[in-house]
Amino acid sequence: MKASIVFALAFGCLLAIPAAQAQQSAAPAGSTGQCKDGSYTSNATKRGSCKGHKGVKEWYAADSAPAKASKKPSKTEAAAEAATPAAAAAPAAAAAPAATPKKSMAWTKPAATAAPGGGPGMVWVNDSSKVYHCPGDKWYGKTKHGEYMSEADAKAKGNHAEHGKACGS
Incomplete structure (x- = not known):
């Protein structure tokens, strides 16, 4: 009786492997995982990876995040590291893909020259932050994405003054 249960369990596991492989092969090219809502991700x-998609359901790629290093490697790990030649490790490190640079959230220096346009009574509206800058401000005409308009138009479109200070014409 127990042998038949064990056999049935083993057989079920063998059937599950092709199903998992079929699911991975149905994934779009370049995807590294599937989210619980059915969408796919290509994050490294x-x-x-599946933030806002109920979490990760399946992960196809090996996670490239480094594991947390323990304080002291075990004796077997130390022996394995000593036995591995450094020359063999160098080509593997060279073959690793280069990390993509992350976008910095740090303060950025304004552009050296202001965008053409502007003039008396005009403010520079930063499209991404919805903040408008007055003439004489260091960001006036210098943010990456923006446009000139009157202060009244800027307020009417839902934009606000930098630090709540209106230009005061």
């Missing part, structure tokens, strides 16, 4: 790491 599992962390945050």
